[in-house]
Amino acid sequence: MKTSLAKLTFLACVSILSACASSRRIDGSGAATFERSVAMLQNDLPARRRHDFDVALAVIFMRAAAVDAGDLDADGDVDYFDARIVSDTAMSLLTEIQRGNLTSAAEKQGREVAAAYFKQLDGLGYDEVVELAGDLDVGPYVADMKRQVSQTACAGWQGMARPPPLGNTSRIRRCD
Secondary structure, rough: OOHHHHHHHHHHHHHHHHHHHHHHHOOOOOOHHHHHHHHHHHOOOOOHHHHHHHHHHHHHHHHHOOOEEEEEOOOOOOOOHHHHHHHHHHHHHHHHHOOHHHHHHHHHHOOHHHHHHHHHHOOOOOOHHHHHHOOOOOOOHHHHHHHHHHHHHHHHHOOOOOOOOOOOOOOOOOOO
């Protein structure tokens, strides 16, 4: 009898805690409330779900800030170095999210970008944030990015006798 009562009590507690975690929402009404609500949501999540949530926050921010758009180093072409900037920015942002510095990282891109990001996530919970980020498997995204970089880079070499220089871009430039 005591064992079944203990199991029932345990299951009730787990159900209540699960409901609390899933009912948490992001409050995007201001920077401080945004940071606090994201931190509370993160703290309620198990490790795997927290990682997915952090990655989803980063993906949504990268889209909002248009960090993945084309020629980031303004050298006239989309190449390895632009992909490197996107990669470094994403890793830096993810680190800031995991440290709890999401608001300051967002505001580095500008207050307007940060405010739009906060507003976009306002009222969303874990499931909605992950859904908004879309498929968190970045493999197809990276393959598409490499294909775009290769096509852009090769366009300037068409009709020339020499192949493009190798160097750091040899893995992604395949001009025939």
